[in-house]
Amino acid sequence: MNAAVHSGRVLVVDDDAAIRTVVREALRREGHRVETAGSVAELKRAVRSFDPQVLVTDVILPDGNGLDMVPELLAEYPAMPIIVLSAQNTFTTAVRASEQGAFDYLPKPFDLAELSRAVEDALVVRGSKGKIGQDAPGAISEDLPLIGRSPPMQEVYRTITRVLSNDLSVLVLGESGTGKELVARAIHDFGPRASKPFVAINMAAIPRELIESELFGHERGAFTGAQSRVAGRFEQAQGGTLFLDEIGDMPLEAQTRLLRVLQSDEFSPVGSSRSIRADVRIIAATHKDLPQLIADNTFREDLYYRLTSFRSGCRRCANGLRISASFPNIFSIAPPMMACRARSSIPARWIGFPAIAGQGMCASSKI
Secondary structure, three states: OOOOOOOOEEEEEOOOHHHHHHHHHHHHHOOOEEEEEOOHHHHHHHHHHHOOOEEEEEOEEOOEEHHHHHHHHHHHOOOOOEEEEEOOOOHHHHHHHHHHOOOEEEEOOOOHHHHHHHHHHHHHHHHOOOOOOOOOOOOOOOOOOOOOOOHHHHHHHHHHHHHOOOOOOEEEEEOOOOOHHHHHHHHHHOOOOOOOOEEEEEHHHOOHHHHHHHHHOEOOOOOOOOOOOEOOHHHHOOOOEEEEEOHHHOOHHHHHHHHHHHHHOEEOOEOOOOOEEOOOEEEEEEOOOHHHHHHOOOOOHHHHHHHOOEEEEEOOOOOOOEEEEEEEOOOOOOOOOOOOOOOOOOOEEEEEOOOOOOOEEEEEEEO
8 A cells, every 4th residue: 555645543443353363463554553442441441541643443333332422422532433334234234333423334344445545535634624424314214225235235325325414416327127216216215315305307298398397397378278386396205305206208499498597596487487495405317318319419418417426336347336426636536436226236437526615536446
């Protein structure tokens, strides 16, 4: 490993002495100062004496639970990012780590290079005085939409937990049947909008002349057959999430109106001059190649970039998973995001964040 761009004091907590040694030596080669602990009691003493800038902790410890310690530690040391390691590789564990305020979650067995990147990202966020931890999305249901313990699914869990507490638009790319709506539902169900409606609409299934009415609603008499006022999907989803499936099939004129709504957070029903505030999170999906549609002048480039605050892609693949991610240098995003049904592996192709604040960074991995 090469020396880290950002080095600092790192406390590694694990009840396995071999793991402590391997991680300590790997991080020291990166230029970090590293201390280790094997229990909750040792963790508490080391935090006071060593004053770590980043804490890396296992969940199951001899005298307690490392995950349960996260809120207490953040209350006393709010600027200290905490990276959670766990052999309990489930979606519940990943979401709970996010709820407790962990900066990142890595399933065991983990890759040392990936842990090193997570530590460096944590130091970058700490240095930028970014927010450590996230707003809790609420209680975890046992009726989970995502299952699996494979490495690709662990990446799925990590990434979903990183976007739960914000309102960025999400674009999911993938072939038909790869679980794009499961991703959208997971983001909604475990996010702060969970108590509000989740409304899905398939753009490919709606006649071209009815799309604007379906999205924005219409007033009585707006067109032939409009005998009463009807609320559109944006109004139905107020406070919640609107899932626009197969957005690549949306006509250009409807794309123009959608872009205006995303820019102004307001819309007007067909046949009305009044504006309604749009308080919705947009998650869009398509199986089509949107950049190619842009080149063919059938999809608006400005709408594409407005939708791609966060992008995820997937395809069925027999040889594993290739991921690349770009993200701003004050906040790291762990790739990738995609879902699977029972016993169905659905790898992701790529995801990314725009450079919201400053120069972006890139990372890639193959699982």
